[in-house]
Amino acid sequence: MSTELKGIGASAGIAIAKAYRLEEPELTIEKKEIADTEAEKQRFEQAIHQSKSELEKIKDHANRELGADKAEIFAAHLLVLSDPEMLNPVFDKIGTEGINAEVAMKETADMFVSMFESMDNEYMKERAADIRDVTKRVIAHLLGVQIPNPSLISEEVVIIAEDLTPSDTAQLNRQFVKGFTTDIGGRTSHSAIMARSMEIPAVVGTKQATSNIENGVMVIVDGIDGDVLIDPSDDVIAQYKEKKAKYEAQKAEWAKLVHEPTVSKDGQHVELAANIGTPDDVKGVLENGGEAVGLYRTEFLYMGRDQLPTEDEQFEAYKTVLEKMEGKTVVVRTLDIGGDKELSYLNLPKEMNPFLGFRAIRLCLEEQDIFRTQLRALLRASSYGNLKIMFPMVATVSEFREAKAILLEEKEKLVAKGIHVSNSIEIGMMVEIPSTAVMADQFAKEVDFFSIGTNDLIQYTMAADRMNERVSYLYQPYNPAILRLISMVIDAAHKEGKWVGMCGEMAGDTIAIPILMGLGLDEFSMSATSILPARAQIKGLEKEQAKSIKETVLSMSSSEEVIEFVKKTFHIQ
Numbered sequence: 001m002s003t004e005l006k007g008i009g010a011s012a013g014i015a016i017a018k019a020y021r022l023e024e025p026e027l028t029i030e031k032k033e034i035a036d037t038e039a040e041k042q043r044f045e046q047a048i049h050q051s052k053s054e055l056e057k058i059k060d061h062a063n064r065e066l067g068a069d070k071a072e073i074f075a076a077h078l079l080v081l082s083d084p085e086m087l088n089p090v091f092d093k094i095g096t097e098g099i100n101a102e103v104a105m106k107e108t109a110d111m112f113v114s115m116f117e118s119m120d121n122e123y124m125k126e127r128a129a130d131i132r133d134v135t136k137r138v139i140a141h142l143l144g145v146q147i148p149n150p151s152l153i154s155e156e157v158v159i160i161a162e163d164l165t166p167s168d169t170a171q172l173n174r175q176f177v178k179g180f181t182t183d184i185g186g187r188t189s190h191s192a193i194m195a196r197s198m199e200i201p202a203v204v205g206t207k208q209a210t211s212n213i214e215n216g217v218m219v220i221v222d223g224i225d226g227d228v229l230i231d232p233s234d235d236v237i238a239q240y241k242e243k244k245a246k247y248e249a250q251k252a253e254w255a256k257l258v259h260e261p262t263v264s265k266d267g268q269h270v271e272l273a274a275n276i277g278t279p280d281d282v283k284g285v286l287e288n289g290g291e292a293v294g295l296y297r298t299e300f301l302y303m304g305r306d307q308l309p310t311e312d313e314q315f316e317a318y319k320t321v322l323e324k325m326e327g328k329t330v331v332v333r334t335l336d337i338g339g340d341k342e343l344s345y346l347n348l349p350k351e352m353n354p355f356l357g358f359r360a361i362r363l364c365l366e367e368q369d370i371f372r373t374q375l376r377a378l379l380r381a382s383s384y385g386n387l388k389i390m391f392p393m394v395a396t397v398s399e400f401r402e403a404k405a406i407l408l409e410e411k412e413k414l415v416a417k418g419i420h421v422s423n424s425i426e427i428g429m430m431v432e433i434p435s436t437a438v439m440a441d442q443f444a445k446e447v448d449f450f451s452i453g454t455n456d457l458i459q460y461t462m463a464a465d466r467m468n469e470r471v472s473y474l475y476q477p478y479n480p481a482i483l484r485l486i487s488m489v490i491d492a493a494h495k496e497g498k499w500v501g502m503c504g505e506m507a508g509d510t511i512a513i514p515i516l517m518g519l520g521l522d523e524f525s526m527s528a529t530s531i532l533p534a535r536a537q538i539k540g541l542e543k544e545q546a547k548s549i550k551e552t553v554l555s556m557s558s559s560e561e562v563i564e565f566v567k568k569t570f571h572i573q
């Protein structure tokens with residue numbers, strides 16, 4: 001008898017495979033007196049040897065699958081394990097104090113970690129992080145505990161985890177990881193967004209996946225309806241295989257629209273753009289018929305590594321995207337770190353409310369070296385395509401002015417050095433904070449465009465954490481409060497002759513699309529995999545009809561009322 005868990009469908013598709021639990025192992029250690037210290041030293045040596053060969057494998061794999069920069073981190077770990085300054089004190093401790101290797105390693109590592117962390121030197125702080133990671137691996141070997149290495153998975157699996165960070169998700173190997181399910185998270189958490197761009201079926205927020213699913217058991221992840229089936233019968237497996245085949249057939253139908261323009265039934269064009277996180281994602285944009293990149297989340301360039309990317313590294317990434325898009329618009333968002341996107345090497349203090357904290361443009365305006373480096377890289381890349389730049393999480397007009405002034409200052413400096421910078425870069429901002437939506441008329445005078453980030457706008461307007469499945473019932477894209485804010489932004493921008501896009505997940509939502517068309521949204525930017533279904537839907541809609549429902553939905557009293565009305569009016573199932 002199979003057990004069923006209900007969660008949030010975060011990435012469409014069906015996965016049927018064995019469970020692979022991705023969890024932090026228990027590494028509790030106790031101090032022990034050791035009589036045979038020579039044997040203990042040998043045990044330590046053996047653990048070092050095992051850790052090194054494991055790291056070699058991970059490094060080679062990362063090099064092949066993820067590129068040399070991602071592999072560097074493991075090379076740094078290997079260096080720690082070959083460093084006599086690190087290892088000799090452990091051998092000495094075992095010999096002179098007669099203690100077990102786990103504790104000798106931990107005490108030595110702690111000493112180095114606190115020494116490096118107290119230094120005012122970024123490089124040394126990064127070494128502290130390496131030592132912490134390596135110590136965990138060595139202790140795991142001493143305890144005979146397996147540390148999961150998702151990048152080493154070599155058979156088809158479904159990942160089961162309490163949560164996945166965006167960098168965990170980035171390391172998943174699509175060939176073998178057929179799907180994943182997590183206890184926590186919402187549809188707009190970044191691991192969910194990445195799952196969609198990687199086309200990995202996912203169900204998040206099941207609350208109890210890790211407490212119900214054992215390693216190796218058969219699991220079905222239905223990312224279409226948000227269901228997880230544990231140990232399904234043959235009949236149920238057959239049923240889901242059929243559902244999977246139907247979904248694949250539907251995708252094949254959508255694929256026929258890849259080279260078609262996005263035009264409504266009454267002949268009005270709407271721009272369908274894609275959200276990307278890395279230059280590699282451009283392939284998916286083009287394969288799915290994206291007309292532009294409406295959001296390039298540059299923070300992924302800064303993640304999954306142990307130091308800031310250099311100006312040249314960034315320049316190469318931006319140039320690659322612009323060139324691959326061959327003159328089509330590329331809207332690049334400057335660094336939006338914070339919330340669920342951490343950069344451990346910046347050593348920022350933990351915050352009580354990271355989504356309301358020191359993040360995105362707030363961090364960039366304070367840590368101007370980081371910001372200016374990124375802006376220079378972008379400006380230098382601007383001659384290779386059609387670049388637009390926008391700032392994330394702007395709350396006040398003065399923040400926008402300050403960010404824009406810094407951008408223009410960097411541009412002037414580059415031009416003075418004779419470096420070519422495009423003269424037609426539009427400068428815009430994200431509308432993610434209710435204050436900016438309310439004040440859109442003021443902002444509209446200063447920006448070239450807006451891009452509405454509903455993932456955050458909804459959470460801040462409804463005061464409902466986008467990552468928290470327990471309040472997901474309040475995370476309501478169709479609540480008239482949200483629709484009114486969106487409408488205010490579009491009207492204010494159009495009054496000043498500016499265009500408005502939306503790059504939050506709502507832009508690709510079947511119920512939202514007719515409403516947004518009616519409100520006059522100019523550009524819809526979404527996960528690449530949502531583009532073709534959106535195009536199919538828009539081809540069947542009449543823009544004039546969509547416009548005619550504007551006042552009706554804006555004057556409704558609840559999300560439920562809007563959903564029911566839109567479904568009925570536009571025949572959505």
Ligand code: PEP
Nearest residue numbers: 432453454455456503504
């Ligand atoms: C948003 O907030 O809607 C958005 C697109 O940005 P992110 O999801 O990266 O926070």
Ligand code: MG
Nearest residue numbers: 432453455456
């Ligand atoms: Mg956001």
